[in-house]
Amino acid sequence: MKKMNSTNQHNLETIRAICGTAHALSVIGGRWKPTILHLLLHGKMRYGRLRRVIPGISERMLVLQLRELEKDGLVRRIVYAEVPPRVEYELTEEGLSMKPMLESISAWGRYHHAKNQTEQEENEEEELAKKLEQVLGDLTP
Amino acid sequence: MKKMNSTNQHNLETIRAICGTAHALSVIGGRWKPTILHLLLHGKMRYGRLRRVIPGISERMLVLQLRELEKDGLVRRIVYAEVPPRVEYELTEEGLSMKPMLESISAWGRYHHAKNQTEQEENEEEELAKKLEQVLGDLTP
DNA sequence: TTCATTACTTCCCTTTTTGTTAGTACTTAA
DNA sequence: TTAAGTACTAACAAAAAGGGAAGTAATGAA
DSSP states (O other): OOSSSSSHHHHHHHHHHOOHHHHHHHHHHHSSSHHHHHHHTTEEEEHHHHHHHHOOHHHHHHHHHHHHHHHSSSSEOOOOOOOEEEEEEEEOOHTTTTTTHHHHHHHHHHHHHHHHHHHHHHHHHHHHHHHHHHHHHHOOO | OOOOOOOOHHHHHHHHHHHHHHHHHHOOOOHHHHHHHHHHOOOEHHHHHHHHHHHOOOOOHHHHHHHHHTTSSSEEEEEEOOSSOOEEEEHHHHTTTHHHHHHHHHHHHHHHHHHHHHHHHHHHHHHHHHHHHHHHHHHHO
């Protein structure tokens, strides 16, 4: 039997209500949402094109994430009554209002990623040096 | 400056932006991480105090998220050789460098949360009005 | 001796998110 | 008649994230 109101859900909602950050993250935090939003920042796009330019996304996920973004008021879905069907997606005003935030996230992410990579390399070098020392120590007792 | 609007260049920048964003989100995206970071922005804190001031967090989760933040170089763990034990957590330089990003996320989150709440209320009002109309219609045929 | 304090760790389970695969409706072109 | 294009939907499976409860070690106080 499932519990009707999981602690998980409750915690999530509490945190979202308390903290703007948590709310924002719950809105843009899906696996494919940053990608979709970045693409739509440059203009509207059809469903099929989104699918083709996002490498590795499944149709299910694309639809799911688009629906959530729509529900959150960030994306507008425009359906043309044609055959074959044509559906376009574009950012709403609210979606566009995310631009500064998205840019600051991206900037920090790139900075941190680069920094951590060099640190990791340094650590690897250190480890290598230690191993080398050990080996040399074993060889020259 | 020359005109450099090749699709290639554009794609490259999109990918960079997405990678940066995805990396950042993977670092701050845990359920309790924004809360922890927000608290530590105001100064160092002991483990027990963190646990007490974060409502609803389990010890398992607190430790898990702190360990991840530490691994990502955002938080420093300071252990004092005492009994009973004392462990303090504080942001590193890199952790502090998140401040502008966290603020822009929080600001947008609050803005969006507020806006969506009023919209939801308006929708509820509309629904109520519709229902009222229906009822009145039924009563006065 | 037993209890309290502190900062964890372990085990097991539930919930949430993401992925895979197949199928739908409709029309035009070959 | 069959295939191709479009924008989905449904059913099921796997993986990741999160939660609950109990246990640990060291020491001093009652």
